[in-house]
Amino acid sequence: MAPIVFLLTFYLLVPFFFGQNQSFGFPSGSDERSSVFSRGEPLKKQSFRAKRDVGSQSAGTEASLCISEVSAEELKKLKQHTHPFDFEDDDGSTITLAWVGDGNGVILALTTFEMPFHWLFKAGSSRLYRSEDYGKTFSDISDRINKNFIRREFxxxxxxxxxxxxILTADVSWLSDKGKIYTSSDAGKNFQSTDLPFQPAVRMSFQPxxxxHLLAxxxxxxxxxxxDFGKTWTKxxxxxxxFIxxxxxxxxxxxxxxxxxxxxxxxxxTMDLGKTTEVIAKDVYAFGFSGRFLFASIIKTQGAPRRVFVSLDQGNSWSEAxxxxxxxxxxxSILAADDDMIFMHVDEQGDAGFGTIYISDDRGVLYSESLNHHLFGASNGANDFTNVTxxxxxxxxxxxxxxxxxxxxxxxDRGGKWKPLKTPENSHCASSGKPGEMCNLHIHGDxxxxxxxxxxxxxxxxxxxxxxxxxxxxxxNAISSLTPDVYISDDGGYTWMKxxxxxxxxxxxDSGGLIVAVEYYTDQAIQTLKFSTDEGQCWKLYNFTENPIIFAGLASEPGTKSMNISIWGYxxxxxxxxxxxxxxxxxxxLLTxxxxxxDYITWLAHSTGAENEMDGCILGYKEKFRRLKKSSVCRNGRDYIVSKDQKPCLCTKDDYFCDFGYYxxxxxxxCIEEADLKGHDLEYCLNGNEELLKTKGYRKAPGNKCEGGFEAERIEEVKARCEKLRASTDSKPNRTAVIAISILIVAAALMTGVALILKKYVCGGRALVYRYSALQPKDDDPCLADELDSQADNTRQVYHDDSDEDLIE
Known part of the structure; x- marks a missing residue:
C-alpha cells in the first residue's frame, strides 16, 4: 500500500511568523517515507548551553544503568564516519525529508518558509535538496522546480x-482555479511541470x-x-x-x-476507473476500506442512531455489524484491523474519556467485548492503543x-485476556506502598x-x-505525569527493563541489532548520541559534534535495515x-x-519457561525464531530476513472467544451463559438473511491455527430474510447537514472508517435480536430496549460538528 506520512514539527518564530513550539519523535522502524522537521524558537543566549558532558552522564540518575563512553578505537571510527552538513543561507522554517526508492540512499529535502496572511493564502519560499548517500551530503536542485514555492502541508x-x-504541489494564487504540480519518476533527478485544471485541496492519492493512477x-x-502520473486529468x-x-x-x-x-x-x-459509477449505499454518514472490509455507517432518519454495515465483496452485499x-x-473508532479481525473502540456516554474495546469475528459482523474503560480522548482522538508488531x-x-x-x-492473545504490565526488575515502585497497592509498569502513548x-x-x-x-x-500504581524514563522489553512485553x-x-x-537514542530537552542543546548493540542492556555515549545543536528529530531510512542515523537540528x-x-x-x-x-540463537516466543508441550502456544500455534545473541557485536545487514518455525498446538478453551450471550x-x-439470555434465541442479519445462532458458548478466535483437542459446537441457521442495506437513491435524504469526519494518523498507518451500532433488540417475551458478550467480568446491563426507547424520545434534532464524529484511522 502507499506509504503513510508522519509529521515531526518544530518552528522558528519571528515577530511576524505564527507557529508552534513542539517536538515529536520519528518512528524509523515504520514504513513512513516522509517526515517534517521545523525549527523551534531559538533559545536565548544565556539558555543555549550543551547538556551535561559525557563524564557526568554516567553518574546521577543513570548511575545504576549500564552506560559508558565509547572506547578510543570506537571513537576514531565513529568520527571518521560522522558527516555533518550545514544548510547555509537557507531561511526555511520547516524541512521535509522523503526517502525515494528502497535501499538506494536517495533522500529529498524540501525547506519551506511561509508567511500566512489568510488560511487560503500563504506566501513564502522553498528550496529543494537531493542526497544520494543517505543524507551525508546534499545538492541544491531548486532550479529543477523553477524555485517555486511548495506549501508545507503538501x-x-x-x-x-x-x-x-x-509529486510536489506548487503554490498558486487562491484567486485562481488552476494548480501546478512537479512530478518525477526517477527519484528527483528530473522533474516535469504540469498545469492542473483544478486546485488540489489535499495530497494526491496513489493507487497502491x-x-x-492518481486521485485528487x-x-x-x-x-x-x-x-498517466498527473499529465492529464479527468473529472x-x-x-x-x-474517497479511497x-x-x-x-x-x-x-x-x-x-x-x-x-x-x-x-x-x-467505480470498478472501471471512473468510466461508470454505481450507488452501493445511501444515507451514508461515513465509510472506510481496509483489507477485506468495506464499512458504511448509515443514518436512516434524522436523529436516529447510526447503523454500520460491513461488506466483504466491495459493496455487492452487506451485513449489519x-x-x-x-x-x-x-x-x-477502529484501533486495528487485518484480514482476520477488527479491534473496535465504542465510546462511553457523556464526556467520560473512555469506552469499550470490542473484537470481531473474521467477517467483521459479530463482536465480543474485550476491554472496559479504555482510555480515548474524545476531543482529539488520541489514544494509547499500540499494536506490538x-x-x-x-x-x-x-x-x-x-x-x-x-x-x-x-x-x-489478540484481546482475549488483558493483564497489567510486569514491574521491571531494576526499577523502584513510585507508588505510596500501601498494602495491596499495585506496582506495575505504565506506559505513555499518543x-x-x-x-x-x-x-x-x-x-x-x-x-x-x-x-x-x-x-x-x-x-x-498508575501512570505518572512526572518526567518518564525509557523502558525496553526484549520478549514482546512479558518482561521489562529500565x-x-x-x-x-x-x-x-539493523533489524534490532542497533538502537540509538538522543536525550530530549526543551531548554538545552545537545551533542551526544547513545547507542546499544545488545537491545538496550548497555549503552555507549558518543559526542557527534563539538558545537551543540538544538535537536529537531532523528531520521533513518524506513524499514529498520539501515545502519545510518541522521540527527537533525539547528x-x-x-x-x-x-x-x-x-x-x-x-x-x-563500526560494526564491520x-x-x-x-551469532544467533533459537528463541521460543510467548514461552513462560514451563516444560510442557503447550508452552509458547498462543492463538493455536507456537513460533521459534532465530534471534541475534545479545553478546554478538555484528550487523544483521540488509539481506537479513526473520527466520521462524511454526508448529500447531492442540486446541483448548483459551483458543476460543466467548460467543454471544456468554462471558x-x-x-x-x-464461558458462562448470561443469566438474562437463557431460553432466548440469538439472531442477527447477515447478507440479507436472518441467522439463528446455536452455540455452546465458544467461537474460535480469528486467525487461530490450533488442531484437535477441545472442539465447540456452533451452528448458524438461516431463518428468514431481513432488511438489506439500500442502494437506491430515489428518496430524498433526511439529513440537512453533514459532519466532518475526523482522521487519525499513526505511527504504523491504516485508513479505515466506521461508526458502529447494533440492531435494536427487545427484552421480555419478545424475540432477542442480539446481545454482546463479555470476555471480562461485568455487571448485568438493564434492558437496553427500554433505554433506547427513552433516548429516542429525547433525541436532539440538531447535529454538531464538535461531537458524534466517527473516528477513522
Missing part, C-alpha cells in the same frame, strides 16, 4: 513502496499497485483522476466528500445528491480506573503526548526486530535567523563484521 508526496515517483480532491469538492464527480482506493481499478467515494453541498451522502463505487447502540454524542497477538493500551487513575494493560506530558515519542516496535519494544513509562533515565528520542536500526545565528544542521552517522564501519550462524469470569477459561 510537502513531498512519495509514491507507493519500491517507487521512485514524487499502479503508481501512475480539489477545492470545490470535485474528484479528479489521472492515469470523476462533483460534490465529493471523501479499493483494489486494482476500483475506488469508492461519498457524494452529495444532485451535486449539492448539503444533505446525506451516498456511497458510490452487531454492536451496542450509541447516542450522537458518542463515536466509534514485533510479536504476533500483542497489544498494549491504557485504561481509566474508577478513581480516575490511568493504568496500562497488555494482551498476548494520548500522553496530546496532553503535553514530557513524552517525545510513543512506543516503538518493528516487525524485523523480534520481541523488541521501546517505550516511555513509569512504575507505580534502560535510560528521562525522556529520549529513539530509533531501531544553531541560532545573529538575530532571529538560524541554520539547519544535519549530522549523519554511519555505523556500518557480518553476523554468522554462531468469562476473571482467571477462568470457561
Amino acid at each position: 510537502g513531498i508526496n512519495v509514491g507507493p513502496e519500491n517507487s521512485q515517483r514524487v 499497485t499502479h503508481p501512475d 480532491h480539489s477545492l470545490g469538492d470535485a474528484l479528479w483522476l489521472s492515469l 470523476v464527480h462533483e460534490s465529493v466528500h471523501s 482506493w479499493g483494489s486494482e481499478n476500483t475506488f469508492f467515494f461519498t457524494a452529495h445528491l444532485n451535486n449539492s453541498d448539503t444533505g446525506m451522502l451516498v456511497l458510490k463505487r 452487531q454492536l451496542p447502540p450509541v447516542t450522537h454524542e458518542q463515536f466509534y 514485533s510479536l504476533r497477538g500483542v497489544y498494549i493500551t491504557n485504561v481509566i480506573r474508577k478513581d480516575g487513575s490511568v493504568q496500562s494493560v497488555i494482551t498476548f 494520548y500522553s503526548i496530546s496532553q503535553h506530558i514530557n513524552v517525545p515519542m510513543p512506543p516503538l516496535t518493528a516487525s524485523s526486530a523480534i520481541g523488541l519494544i521501546i517505550t516511555h513509562g513509569s512504575v507505580g 534502560t535510560l533515565s528521562g525522556p529520549h528520542h529513539y530509533a531501531i536500526l 544553531r541560532p545565528k545573529q538575530g532571529y535567523s538560524a541554520v539547519w544542521i544535519s549530522v549523519t552517522i554511519d555505523f556500518e564501519e 563484521r557480518v553476523c554468522d550462524e554462531n 468469562r469470569k476473571e482467571n477462568s477459561s470457561d
